[in-house]
Amino acid sequence: MSRKTAPSAFMPALAFPRPLVSVDVVIFTVVQDALRVLVTRRPETPGEPFPGAWCLPGGFIDIERDATLLDCALRKLHEKTGCSTPYLEQLASWGDARRDPRGWSTTHAYFALIPAPQGGPQASWLAADAACEAELAFDHQTILRTALARLRSKVEYTSLPAFLLDEPFTLPQLQRVYETVLGRGLDKSAFRKRMLDSGLLREAGAVPGGLGRSAMGYRLSQRQQAVVFPRTFRSGEPGEPSD
Amino acid sequence: MSRKTAPSAFMPALAFPRPLVSVDVVIFTVVQDALRVLVTRRPETPGEPFPGAWCLPGGFIDIERDATLLDCALRKLHEKTGCSTPYLEQLASWGDARRDPRGWSTTHAYFALIPAPQGGPQASWLAADAACEAELAFDHQTILRTALARLRSKVEYTSLPAFLLDEPFTLPQLQRVYETVLGRGLDKSAFRKRMLDSGLLREAGAVPGGLGRSAMGYRLSQRQQAVVFPRTFRSGEPGEPSD
DNA sequence: TAAATAGTGTCTGTAAGACAGTATGTT
């Protein structure tokens, strides 16, 4: 945190140009057995880059308003979805001279998981895979692809999909969410063993299903943290580097 | 990336205060069967915060010089160690109003693994566990603890320790590094099976050891990427990392 | 009773851990 150039009367400390600093949030949910991601439109105001283009929700840090980066991410998330106690984790950061035409800029990207939004869609939920192919403002395509890869990777060995459901939820519902995110089926017996043995869940009374036998409802034992399983599903091939 | 306040002649776009932006690097190595981390001293220059305190190597982004965050991290790493092709990955970012007394500031933290430095110690390599207890400038203790936790966690299921050794290295050497980082012993047979079956290594001729039978030397098949194993090491305890 | 969905039991294959044994180097 030191500068080569020593401070002086002619070159006061910190009097060098600073990058722009923003926070972007990749917000995932599952609606009707499809993984979706929230996108918004760039403003059409003159001077704004990528006018009208799709982009991830986010914006510059407001140093008067946001005490921390996380606060800023939480604020964005709440503004766009109304959610205030979701799963939110840092994804990564990007920064270079070119990503924003207005100058050297950095962004701190977060990714959030929320249950399917109840009200009418006041925001645009695109299918995740389609959104990854779409043209997005800035380097948001890169950010989104990184987020999706990280989510899919972690779903193999963590309880993350539980945060995509409202409580209480049933094991069949949870398994369906896993399968939706991974894009492949899982064995019911192995799935149940893994979930029940992990201590992840607390029973919360039977939930009357639609058709057939009603299922046990569950809540998370600890709302705040994901559980990490000691193995991935389908211990087949050595996987990709993930996070 | 939009502002609530519309730009105008009186309030031009982007004319709001920007946070400070820095990059810090947590550099690990293993010397004489001990995990060590590189620290430096804060300058004593008047006006600099935490004068003389220990801190992680890092500094403000130089938007004239650094094209990207990664370039900046590579530059810091090279300045401090002379290494230029190490393992380097992003750790996380921190940013809030208080971490730097000079104002709202952000840092992008990276962590690096390098082989034991050859030359005399022109830098200070502290034992990793001791450094985690030491008082460091800014929030560098938090950053260091996060880095160490991440390293230990990934060592359970990745090939990261291979980047702490010069090539070619032998399997007993590699196992010793794993044990040093993890702080516990590993079963030889299981370890060798895991490493050899993973396709991580290429044979590179026998390496004459000191005492006893000489061992096969290996190089990494792909210098750039870590391998992820499908399972973690099990918490058996065959013995101390002897000595 | 039939259909649909929830949940369980049992077998098997794979791979890791334990540990003893063999191989090859040095003094």
Added chain:
DNA sequence: AACATACTGTCTTACAGACACTATTTA
């Protein structure tokens, strides 16, 4: 030869996956 270290083989155990079976609900 004695010893130290490198390497391998064999047994056991743990657990995920496959899949068939039972249980409970609605129509």
